[in-house]
Amino acid sequence: MQTCLVVDDSSIVRKIARRILEGLNFQVIEAEDGVDALVVCKRAMPEAVLLDWNMPVMDGYHFLSHLRRMPGGDSPRVVFCTTENGIEHISRALEGGANEYIMKRSTRKSSRPNSRK
Amino acid sequence: MNAGHPAIAIRNLPYPIREPPVTPPDYEYLRKLLKDRSGLDLSVDKQYLIESRLLPLSRKAGLAGISELVQKMKGGSADLTTQVVEAMTTNETFFFRDKVPFDHFRDSIMPEILEARATRKSIRIWCAAGSTGQEPYSLAMCLKEMGATLAGWRVEIIATDLSQEVLEKSKAGIYSQFEVQRGLPIQMLVKYFKQTGELWQINSDIRAMIQHRQLNLLHDFSQLGVFDVIFCRNVLIYFDQDTKINIFNRLAKITEPDGFLVLGAAETVVGLTDVFKPFPDRRGLYRPNGVRATPAKQPVAAAAAPKLAAMAGR
Numbered sequence: 001m002q003t004c005l006v007v008d009d010s011s012i013v014r015k016i017a018r019r020i021l022e023g024l025n026f027q028v029i030e031a032e033d034g035v036d037a038l039v040v041c042k043r044a045m046p047e048a049v050l051l052d053w054n055m056p057v058m059d060g061y062h063f064l065s066h067l068r069r070m071p072g073g074d075s076p077r078v079v080f081c082t083t084e085n086g087i088e089h090i091s092r093a094l095e096g097g098a099n100e101y102i103m104k105r106s107t108r109k110s111s112r113p114n115s116r117k
Numbered sequence: 118m119n120a121g122h123p124a125i126a127i128r129n130l131p132y133p134i135r136e137p138p139v140t141p142p143d144y145e146y147l148r149k150l151l152k153d154r155s156g157l158d159l160s161v162d163k164q165y166l167i168e169s170r171l172l173p174l175s176r177k178a179g180l181a182g183i184s185e186l187v188q189k190m191k192g193g194s195a196d197l198t199t200q201v202v203e204a205m206t207t208n209e210t211f212f213f214r215d216k217v218p219f220d221h222f223r224d225s226i227m228p229e230i231l232e233a234r235a236t237r238k239s240i241r242i243w244c245a246a247g248s249t250g251q252e253p254y255s256l257a258m259c260l261k262e263m264g265a266t267l268a269g270w271r272v273e274i275i276a277t278d279l280s281q282e283v284l285e286k287s288k289a290g291i292y293s294q295f296e297v298q299r300g301l302p303i304q305m306l307v308k309y310f311k312q313t314g315e316l317w318q319i320n321s322d323i324r325a326m327i328q329h330r331q332l333n334l335l336h337d338f339s340q341l342g343v344f345d346v347i348f349c350r351n352v353l354i355y356f357d358q359d360t361k362i363n364i365f366n367r368l369a370k371i372t373e374p375d376g377f378l379v380l381g382a383a384e385t386v387v388g389l390t391d392v393f394k395p396f397p398d399r400r401g402l403y404r405p406n407g408v409r410a411t412p413a414k415q416p417v418a419a420a421a422a423p424k425l426a427a428m429a430g431r
Contacts, residue, residue: 087312090306091307094303094307098303100303101303105294
């Protein structure tokens, strides 16, 4: 079974992503931020990473640049999934080694702190 | 705010709850009209489809409901009739829909055409139900990705559709965030689109590759000329068998003998006509059968020769 690492500070987003990915026969591992995610990747490289951009401690973009420099870090397919929908962010992500980019519908950022549990 | 939702939902229904469903005579009238005008072959149980598409339309026209709409149409309102026909068409489409046909286009169709047309250096492609443009633009992007291979080639892509409204959208090439995320790889979005706020417009050099024409597949389309490739996907499924056969026969007449026809995943010529034959191991891909509709004109010996050759080759 292939493994997908879901990196998002929102537990709700992680839960929804898990449900979808398990439906696609992925084994899902969760991480709350970039540092958390790097720890997971050091243990074992996942086949895929679903990655939020804005997170506390270490954001998705910095996680990606660390990941791509790790031994074996070029193998996971990295898919950003974020409300950062500007072309500048998308271009940066692709240059940083992202494979795909899902633009989420913009929602109020103010709802985010409550969503973390 | 949540407490208010049920009330809002009821008030926002597109029609009052006591609206009568479409009456049998109105349904029959619409069914026949749609069959004649667009080929749409509605089965007897599609009242819900009529209601969901035509109630909003009659509201917009300031009419009480479908009965009044039908009355106006019977009274000769050509404008309303056009609107009804267009509203009943299904314009569902997305970039690189089903993926496989575009793989075939790149890996099977184009290599053959590049070789066969090496002297003429021209290729003509027709998207026979181009809808809002995602299919013709997907083909255009495929061709762009081939880069220098096509340098010096004359490429024509003609996109037609029954509905003027969807053609206008196709011409503009402007898509929502949702639409550009259906099937389009992110690298292509970055490469071929420009972002304006929440919307994305496909670049003008790609737009310039497509010619748009309003066209009803029930009518003569021989004026479009002869094509190397015809994409006619997910439109014939709405037609009855005779209409399908009729369209296949006319498509065959404007397909180059070494050209290609690409159909939708749920469509086939098999069992309907032998003017096209399936391309081996390439699902959805068809080629003219060589044997044109007028075999009687050929001398008997010449007509027999290919068969003999085929038998000898076995």
